[in-house]
Amino acid sequence: MFTVAKKEIATYFKSPIAYILIGLFLLMISILFWTPFSAGSGDFMIVLENMGFFLIFLVPILTMRILAEDRKNGTEVLLLTSPTSLTKIVIGKFIAMYFVFLVITVISLIYPLIMVRFGGVFTVQLAGGYLGFLLLGASFVAVGVFASALTENQVISAIISFVALLVMWMAGAFSAEVGGFLGTLLSWISLLSRYDIFTRGILGLPEIIYFLSFTTLFIFLTIRVIERRRWIQG
Amino acid sequence: MIEIKNLTKKYGQVVAVNNISFNVNKGEILGFLGPNGAGKSTTMNIITGYLPSTSGTVKVDGYDIMTHPAEVKRRIGYLPEAPPLYRDMTVTEYLKFVSNLNYVPKKKQKGQMADIMELVGLTDHRKRLVDNLSKGYRQRVGLAQALIGNPEVLILDEPTVGLDPRQIIEIRRVIKALAKERTIILSSHILPEVSAICERVVIINKGVIVAEDTPERLSMGLDRAMKLSITIVGPKDKVIEAVKKIDGVKYMEASSKTGENAYKYMLESQTEEDIREKLFFAMAENGWPIIEIKPSVMTLEDIFISVVTKGQEVQ
Numbered sequence: 001m002f003t004v005a006k007k008e009i010a011t012y013f014k015s016p017i018a019y020i021l022i023g024l025f026l027l028m029i030s031i032l033f034w035t036p037f038s039a040g041s042g043d044f045m046i047v048l049e050n051m052g053f054f055l056i057f058l059v060p061i062l063t064m065r066i067l068a069e070d071r072k073n074g075t076e077v078l079l080l081t082s083p084t085s086l087t088k089i090v091i092g093k094f095i096a097m098y099f100v101f102l103v104i105t106v107i108s109l110i111y112p113l114i115m116v117r118f119g120g121v122f123t124v125q126l127a128g129g130y131l132g133f134l135l136l137g138a139s140f141v142a143v144g145v146f147a148s149a150l151t152e153n154q155v156i157s158a159i160i161s162f163v164a165l166l167v168m169w170m171a172g173a174f175s176a177e178v179g180g181f182l183g184t185l186l187s188w189i190s191l192l193s194r195y196d197i198f199t200r201g202i203l204g205l206p207e208i209i210y211f212l213s214f215t216t217l218f219i220f221l222t223i224r225v226i227e228r229r230r231w232i233q234g
Numbered sequence: 235m236i237e238i239k240n241l242t243k244k245y246g247q248v249v250a251v252n253n254i255s256f257n258v259n260k261g262e263i264l265g266f267l268g269p270n271g272a273g274k275s276t277t278m279n280i281i282t283g284y285l286p287s288t289s290g291t292v293k294v295d296g297y298d299i300m301t302h303p304a305e306v307k308r309r310i311g312y313l314p315e316a317p318p319l320y321r322d323m324t325v326t327e328y329l330k331f332v333s334n335l336n337y338v339p340k341k342k343q344k345g346q347m348a349d350i351m352e353l354v355g356l357t358d359h360r361k362r363l364v365d366n367l368s369k370g371y372r373q374r375v376g377l378a379q380a381l382i383g384n385p386e387v388l389i390l391d392e393p394t395v396g397l398d399p400r401q402i403i404e405i406r407r408v409i410k411a412l413a414k415e416r417t418i419i420l421s422s423h424i425l426p427e428v429s430a431i432c433e434r435v436v437i438i439n440k441g442v443i444v445a446e447d448t449p450e451r452l453s454m455g456l457d458r459a460m461k462l463s464i465t466i467v468g469p470k471d472k473v474i475e476a477v478k479k480i481d482g483v484k485y486m487e488a489s490s491k492t493g494e495n496a497y498k499y500m501l502e503s504q505t506e507e508d509i510r511e512k513l514f515f516a517m518a519e520n521g522w523p524i525i526e527i528k529p530s531v532m533t534l535e536d537i538f539i540s541v542v543t544k545g546q547e548v549q
Binding site: 078082 | 282285286308312316319322331332383
């Protein structure tokens, strides 16, 4: 499990992709950060909420190659014919992706720290907000890994996860409009409404469990998809 | 060591492998021969657990691939048709990764990797990126990868494809060296390769086994007769008459005149029995010197083509 994770992390930091993503994300946060800061507000929560939105763009680029590339390059054979089980391989890949996400998150902590330095307060709410961000990130990464298992084309994988995340992000807003069964369905996959709880400064146990189950579900689905594909074709 | 029973693989409506069965004994090198698209790679992918079969069983060392995949995979080293390499890693990094995937204990890894790299001739290239290696060296890395974890069984899918002649000889030498303590299945569509390395050959065409035997016996022809091309100095008709009297001779015909009073003949025996000695004494009695005896064996190419076309006629 950690063999795969370690290898993938090394791959990301050896290639420019990790650095480009980190740079891109920091640029986005910087722009966001300017708004409350220039207005003299010390409220980082608004930034945090928007950071969640930017993950929709960031995560698909991060995860697009994680399984698709193995399939395209034929290295999938190596992994699947090794004594290491598929579950361990997929979890290892997820851990690697989440690690890169964590690195980005840790670097983004610079901004709240700047605020604290200039008179803001690092509140419990903010810590809770970051917890929400970490949970949201796990769910996003799981969706991204899942999308990468669906195709051997990285671009298609990125588009699938981008669209999926966008739908999940906006589902909450639509669910009230649509109503009925479809509305209920949409509210189930609404990540934003759960994330909002955190950025409002509330630490909700149901939401924590929701995000963790969501992540687990998509890791499980990833494993199933790969298994199923092997049964159907070659 | 490897038991394959009634193995079938269908891709939708297409039957890639149709009810094949064969065994490979411990320590044996089996050549798996067939034209492109015959089902070789599919069969190998099933044996190694990469693909599930539609029906039938594969057992390695008594373990069924479907019920005990980890046990089977631990015992098999697999070199697929395209070596599964990560190009952004150095040879050492890559082999270390494979060692970890195969649960080779940390303490043993270094020594094992050094031995394997020495064997396949990669020691001087161990610090290079896989991406910067030539095709031949990448193939070696692929072979090295299959050897990690010291598996008892090696499945090699066209191990010499795309190599230059010198490298081919080199890789064959390595495979032969490996064969001493391992069971090997080697696929190829290059026939001399199989006859050079393998003790037994399975020929597959369109998903069906069409022949199975040692390369030598296959070379004798499928009808099991021994064919000789001989040149004898002596009167043609009398020679034929005398030869036909020898026990076991089925057929004798002069094919060409090669010198004054010397004729070339084609001779076929009835069975696998070697009639060359009898032939010698019979001719010596008459004072007709034999100046050439050449077993006229079918090359594996001939066999291959005859077997494959025969299969088509049946269909």
